[in-house]
Amino acid sequence: ATWSVSGAVREGLTRAGFQVQKATGFAEKREMLTGQFRGQAPAAASLPAERRALVIGAGLAGTGIAERLASRGWSIRILEAQSAIAQGASGNLAGAFRPLPSKDDNPLSRITRAGFLYGLRHINALQARGKPLLWDGCGVLHLARNAQQETRQQQVVDALQWPQDFMDWVSAAEATKIAGHTAAFGGWWFPTAGWIQPASLCEANLDSATITLSTDIRVERIARVGNQWAVYDADGNLIDEAPTLILANAAEAKRLAAAEWLPLQAVRGQVSHLPIAQLAPLPVVVCGQGYITPGIGGHAALGASFVADDFDLALREAEHQENLDKLDQMLPGYNHAIDPSQMDGRTSFRPVSIDRLPMVGAMPRSADDTCYKLSTLSREDGLWLITGFGARGLVWSSLSSELLASRICNEPLPLERSLVDAMDPARFVLSPPKHSARAEG
16 A cells, blocks of 8 residues: 555556555545555575575675674685685775765665665674774765865755765865864765774674684685585585585685676775874874775774786885875875885775676576576576675675675565665676676766
8 A cells, every 4th residue: 555646656556566446545645545466476586495605705795794694593604715804905904984975876876875874783783792893983074186076075965965964065174173184175074984994894793603714715616516505625625515605705706606707807906004103193084085094003094096907916105105195185284294115004906896886696697698687587596796895895795795695585675676786796697788888988
């Protein structure tokens, strides 16, 4: 039943298989709409007979989905190729945790907003259970690069009309007061946003009796054997098997899934570590072209470079200088002429999709582009993917994990269908030319 009796609502419900009729309304409504579903219900997805899964990768994606499935009573084993968790981009000193609005409220903005709000609830839930977590909701200033962008940012705030305690626009003078240092321009102010140390979130996610972590195990090959997914090492030895296998190993997921068609690449990012003894105190996160956090363990995190098709993990003075230049554009003079040749930092590879949205869902059986509906596309039984976070792992990982757990368990989804479809890895099977054209443009 619904209070609306408009023609568009009646037509949409009829197309969806409902038989509708008007009825006497309620309260002050003269009429309302009632109906019954007379169409063909979609086939219910089969649930795994055994609630046991293997997860490959122990970063934000892998520990996130492990925690969400464990909360549903699943038994999880995580296989990590490195000697410890969070050795990829999830191992950075700290990262900004904030939404990313747009005037047209596009899918990227909607997913980021939903991820931020869900992420806050996830953090609070972990802390309520006594899980150690290093983070601070100190607020985030997202400063404009120039006067033109400053005007556009103000227009976004005026158009969206969101609550001020979620997002507001502040002038350069107001931004200067918040940051405690001269801001070049005004920008967005997110008072409930902040920074998170990714490894601490991974640790908190793993604190469950039904999650087992196995490190120093590199999976070389996967195969479906009967109703199980088997994983093998480089010598062909069986490591383990389970009815559900989740690939959460960043860009390496493409290799294991034998999905060369998947437009997923590893992008180099270098974060610079600034000694806080040489800096004025910074009470909030400031970002724009780059970002800088308050001091954490004696250093502020400043980042990050973005270099595609470069697989060298060595620190580079030129990229330290690039990060410092971005900082000087946001907060002129703040770095006090720090020598980039003397700076420490960290380099990692971030998994980035061609349309900059995450990949969360069941793996399609092939890259056959003759199917035009995600709902009817053939999928690999029990093989799931969660990756493509790029530089937004902190804001996307918790929601993406809840979404994937909901899909695996055939539960109601935590996002609207349009956003679920926008994150489905099979979107590239349906229309690869469209996505390629968007990326080139």
